[in-house]
Amino acid sequence: MASKQGKYAGVPTDQPVVVGAPVEESGADSKIAKAEPFQIGSIDDNEEHHENEFVNDEGGKVYGGIVGGGAASNETWTKGSVQSPAYRDVWFAIVFVAQFLVVVALAIAFGSEAQSFMKKQAIDQSRRMGRALYYAGDSLGRGLKKHKHDDTETPAVEEEQEDEKMDDDSERFEDLYNDDTTNNEETASAFASNNQNFNNGDDVQPPPEAFFPFVIIASVIAAPILAVVALGYMSRNAAQLIRASLYIAVGLNVIFFFFALLAGVPLSAIIHAIFAALLACYAKAVWHRIPYAAANLRSAIVAVKANMGVSLVAFSSIPASVIWLFTWVFSFGGTLTRDFMYTTREVQTTSQWDSENSSGTHMETTISGAGIVVIFAFILSLHWTHQVINGVVRATIAGVIGTWWFSPLEASSFCSSAVRDSLARSLTYSFGSICFGSLIVAIVETLRAWLRGAASRNRNGIVRLIAQCLLLWVERIVEYFNKWAFVYVGLYGYSYLEAGKSVMTLFRDRGWTAIISDNLVNRVLALACLAIGLIVALVSVIAGLLTGVTGGWLGWLAVAAWIGFFVGFILSGIMMGVLSGSVDSIIVCYAEAPMKFKENHPHLHREMEDTWTSAWPDVTLTPVAMAVPLGGPNARDAPLN
Known part of the structure; x- marks a missing residue:
C-alpha cells in the first residue's frame, strides 16, 4: 500500500512554492528537465528513491542539495519538510506540567511556613552581614584615628576617651546582632536613634517617596524606546558596528595589558596580550565575512520590525520568570x-x-537521603522551567521568521497571524520537544x-574543579546546539531528535559559516545592550534629580544609576535576544531557500547575494529543492492527506 505525503497549504500564493530542477531518469541516462512547480507528492513504497529526493507534479525526481559553482555536488542537503499537526515528545510535556503543578501545590500548602522560614533566614543573614561590615568599618576607623594621632599630638586623656566611646559603640552594635532575636526591634530602634555616632553627625536622609517609583518608571519607559531606536541605527550601520565590536574587543585587551604591567602583575599582562593577539587574528580571518553577517542582521531587523508583536512574547518571559521564581522559593522554603x-x-x-582528653556526645542534624533527592529535584525544576520559557520564545521567533520568509503577507503587522500561530504551536504541538531539549540543559546546570x-x-x-570545567563546556555546547534545534522545531514542527539531526546536517555542510555569522552578530548585540544600559542609567540619574533628592544625594543618585543600568541592560537584552534568534532562523532559511527570499524580499536578497559572493566568490548557492516550513493561518488546519 502506498504511503501518502500531502501538499502543504500554508502559503497563500498562486506562484510555485519552490522552483527546482527535476531530474528525469530513464535507464542509465538522465537529463535536466525544465523547471516545474514543486510540491510534496505521492511516493510509492515499491519505487526506489533517494532519501533526499522530492517528487514534482509530473513524477520527476528532485534532489535536495547546495550546488557549488553551478556544478553538481556530491554532498546532499536534507531539506526540511512541514510536519503534520501532532503533539510530539508528549511525555516530556506531561512530566514538565506535572512537576510544575507539584511546585505550585507545595507553594500553596506550605506558604506560611515558607514565609516564617525565609524571614528567620533573612534576619540571621542580615545579622551576620551587619556584624562583618561593622567590624570592618570599626577596624578601619581605629586605623585612621591611629594614623591621625601619629601625625598630630593628641592628649592621652582625649585619645582614651575616644577609644572608650568606640568601644561603647561596638558593644551596642553587638547587642543588635546577638543570637537572641527577641529584642531585635527595640535594639534596632535604639541603635538607629544614635546613628550619628557612626556617621560623625552627618545623617543620611532617606530619598523622597517618589524617588524609586520615578526612577523605575523612567527606566522601564526609556529602555524599550532606546531599543527601538537602536534597531534603526543598527539597520543603517550594521557592518560598521560589527567592525567596531572587533576593534573594541582587541582594544580592551590591550588596555588591560598595560594596566597589568603598571600594576606589576606580569601573568595577567601575558594573558591579555595573548587574548589581544588571538582576537586580532580572528578579526583578520573573518573581516571579509562581515558584510554577509551585516546583511543577516539587517534582514533580521526588517523581519522583527514587521512583526513587533514577537517582542511582546519575549518581554512576557520576564513576568513569567519572576512569578515562577517566587512560586519556587515559597515551595522550596516550605x-x-x-x-x-x-x-x-x-x-x-x-x-x-x-587536658584530660575527656569525651562527650552531642546531637548533629544533617540533610537526610530523602532530603538530598528533594533538593536536587527542586534545583532541576528551577532550571528546567527557566529553560522551557526561553525555548518557547526561541521557537516562536523561528516560526515568525519562517512565515515572513515564505509568506510575508501573513507576517507584516504588529500582532500578525504569524506571531499568534507560532506562539500557539510552541505551546501545543511543539511544547513537548521544547521540554525535551530544555531538560538536557537543565540537568547539566543542576x-x-x-x-x-x-x-x-x-x-x-x-x-x-575538573568536573565543573567539563560540565561548563558541556553546558555551553548543549545550549548552543539547543538554540539551533529550536529553530528547526519552530520552522517545521519537528520532534527534538529530528531537529537535532537537521542541526548536525547544518553544521556538517555549513557549520563554519553559521558560527561566524552568529558570533559576529552577537558581538554587536552585546555592545548595544551595554550602550543602552549606560544611557538608561543617565536617564535614571536625571529622573532622580527631578524628585528633589537631598541628603546624601550622591549616594542616592548612584543607586538610581545602578537601577537604570540594570533595567536598561535586561530589557534591551531581551530585545537583542529576539534579533539573535531571528538571525539564526534567517541563516537556516537562506541555506534552504534563497530563491524564496529573492521572490518575497528582492532588495534584501540582492544584498545577501552580493555579500555572499564577496565572502565566498567560488561558491554559488543554487536552490534545488526544498519544502515550505510552518506558517500561515491554514497551517494547523491543513493536515497531510
Whole structure:
C-alpha cells in the first residue's frame, strides 16, 4: 500500500512554492528537465528513491542539495519538510506540567511556613552581614584615628576617651546582632536613634517617596524606546558596528595589558596580550565575512520590525520568570521545614583543649537521603522551567521568521497571524520537544550547581574543579546546539531528535559559516545592550534629580544609576535576544531557500547575494529543492492527506 505525503497549504500564493530542477531518469541516462512547480507528492513504497529526493507534479525526481559553482555536488542537503499537526515528545510535556503543578501545590500548602522560614533566614543573614561590615568599618576607623594621632599630638586623656566611646559603640552594635532575636526591634530602634555616632553627625536622609517609583518608571519607559531606536541605527550601520565590536574587543585587551604591567602583575599582562593577539587574528580571518553577517542582521531587523508583536512574547518571559521564581522559593522554603528533610544522630565529641582528653556526645542534624533527592529535584525544576520559557520564545521567533520568509503577507503587522500561530504551536504541538531539549540543559546546570554547593566541603577539590570545567563546556555546547534545534522545531514542527539531526546536517555542510555569522552578530548585540544600559542609567540619574533628592544625594543618585543600568541592560537584552534568534532562523532559511527570499524580499536578497559572493566568490548557492516550513493561518488546519 502506498504511503501518502500531502501538499502543504500554508502559503497563500498562486506562484510555485519552490522552483527546482527535476531530474528525469530513464535507464542509465538522465537529463535536466525544465523547471516545474514543486510540491510534496505521492511516493510509492515499491519505487526506489533517494532519501533526499522530492517528487514534482509530473513524477520527476528532485534532489535536495547546495550546488557549488553551478556544478553538481556530491554532498546532499536534507531539506526540511512541514510536519503534520501532532503533539510530539508528549511525555516530556506531561512530566514538565506535572512537576510544575507539584511546585505550585507545595507553594500553596506550605506558604506560611515558607514565609516564617525565609524571614528567620533573612534576619540571621542580615545579622551576620551587619556584624562583618561593622567590624570592618570599626577596624578601619581605629586605623585612621591611629594614623591621625601619629601625625598630630593628641592628649592621652582625649585619645582614651575616644577609644572608650568606640568601644561603647561596638558593644551596642553587638547587642543588635546577638543570637537572641527577641529584642531585635527595640535594639534596632535604639541603635538607629544614635546613628550619628557612626556617621560623625552627618545623617543620611532617606530619598523622597517618589524617588524609586520615578526612577523605575523612567527606566522601564526609556529602555524599550532606546531599543527601538537602536534597531534603526543598527539597520543603517550594521557592518560598521560589527567592525567596531572587533576593534573594541582587541582594544580592551590591550588596555588591560598595560594596566597589568603598571600594576606589576606580569601573568595577567601575558594573558591579555595573548587574548589581544588571538582576537586580532580572528578579526583578520573573518573581516571579509562581515558584510554577509551585516546583511543577516539587517534582514533580521526588517523581519522583527514587521512583526513587533514577537517582542511582546519575549518581554512576557520576564513576568513569567519572576512569578515562577517566587512560586519556587515559597515551595522550596516550605519543603525545607518538613521533618523528613533532616536526620539527627548522636555524635561523639572529643575536646582537644581538655587536658584530660575527656569525651562527650552531642546531637548533629544533617540533610537526610530523602532530603538530598528533594533538593536536587527542586534545583532541576528551577532550571528546567527557566529553560522551557526561553525555548518557547526561541521557537516562536523561528516560526515568525519562517512565515515572513515564505509568506510575508501573513507576517507584516504588529500582532500578525504569524506571531499568534507560532506562539500557539510552541505551546501545543511543539511544547513537548521544547521540554525535551530544555531538560538536557537543565540537568547539566543542576549538576554544576550541585558541585558548586559541594565545593565548600573541600574534599576532592581538584576532582570537583575538573568536573565543573567539563560540565561548563558541556553546558555551553548543549545550549548552543539547543538554540539551533529550536529553530528547526519552530520552522517545521519537528520532534527534538529530528531537529537535532537537521542541526548536525547544518553544521556538517555549513557549520563554519553559521558560527561566524552568529558570533559576529552577537558581538554587536552585546555592545548595544551595554550602550543602552549606560544611557538608561543617565536617564535614571536625571529622573532622580527631578524628585528633589537631598541628603546624601550622591549616594542616592548612584543607586538610581545602578537601577537604570540594570533595567536598561535586561530589557534591551531581551530585545537583542529576539534579533539573535531571528538571525539564526534567517541563516537556516537562506541555506534552504534563497530563491524564496529573492521572490518575497528582492532588495534584501540582492544584498545577501552580493555579500555572499564577496565572502565566498567560488561558491554559488543554487536552490534545488526544498519544502515550505510552518506558517500561515491554514497551517494547523491543513493536515497531510
